[in-house]
Amino acid sequence: MVQTLVCDDAGQFKLLTDRLALCWIHAGRHYERLNPVVPRHAELLNSFTERYWDYYASLQDYRAGPSVELASHLRLEFDKLFSTRTGYVTLDERIALTASKKKELLTVLTVPEVPLHNNASELGARVSARRRDVSLHSRSVRGARSMDIFTTLVQTCKKVGVSAFEYLRDRLHGRSDPPSLAQYIQAAAQTANASP
Numbered sequence: 327m328v329q330t331l332v333c334d335d336a337g338q339f340k341l342l343t344d345r346l347a348l349c350w351i352h353a354g355r356h357y358e359r360l361n362p363v364v365p366r367h368a369e370l371l372n373s374f375t376e377r378y379w380d381y382y383a384s385l386q387d388y389r390a391g392p393s394v395e396l397a398s399h400l401r402l403e404f405d406k407l408f409s410t411r412t413g414y415v416t417l418d419e420r421i422a423l424t425a426s427k428k429k430e431l432l433t434v435l436t437v438p439e440v441p442l443h444n445n446a447s448e449l450g451a452r453v454s455a456r457r458r459d460v461s462l463h464s465r466s467v468r469g470a471r472s473m474d475i476f477t478t479l480v481q482t483c484k485k486v487g488v489s490a491f492e493y494l495r496d497r498l499h500g501r502s503d504p505p506s507l508a509q510y511i512q513a514a515a516q517t518a519n520a521s522p
Contacts (some may be wrong), residue, residue, distance in 0.1 A: 347437075348430040349442070349443045350385070351442075353424055354375070354378060354379070356423075357378065360416055360420065362416075362417075364414075367416075370412040370414045374417060374421070377410075382442065384403070392435075392438040397435040401432065404431075405425075408421055408422075409425065479493075479507070482511065483510075486507075486511055486513070486514040488507075488510055493507070
């Protein structure tokens with residue numbers, strides 16, 4: 327079972343795991359969607375979002391060198407940042423809503439290996455979604471399964487730095503006993519763990 331799941335705040339993820347971590351990039355997009363008309367409100371929004379992303383950068387730094395003192399400091403900074411009141415009501419409501427998600431947003435302070443966002447996962451899933459949009463849908467369950475398998479193979483090859491075309495060609499023709507995709511994944515994981 328997945329111990330910690332990094333996701334957006336959608337309800338379907340709430341009961342899937344012991345610990346839920348919210349994606350900071352998803353949370354930041356809510357601020358980008360605000361569309362102030364009054365110039366002063368635009369200035370307040372720009373100022374706050376700059377502070378938001380500075381805080382996000384501090385959390386990234388924490389992941390690189392976690393400590394109890396720094397975690398305590400970042401909790402205080404979170405409270406300070408998300409207790410901001412600007413007078414721009416829509417922004418203030420969004421800030422208060424973000425503040426209410428403190429536990430899920432600050433999961434990284436107790437589990438530093440958890441990423442602050444899930445964009446890589448989302449980008450991987452987006453390929454299948456775009457393919458469905460373009461080709462509408464498969465005519466059969468077997469066709470849908472084949473498309474999912476092929477998409478997964480191609481995307482996995484890209485992630486581990488292998489040519490999907492060459493991998494599939496060698497597999498289909500049985501040439502020179504090529505390594506399995508699982509072996510490529512293990513090698514990529516070992517390389518990633520070995521690098522600082």
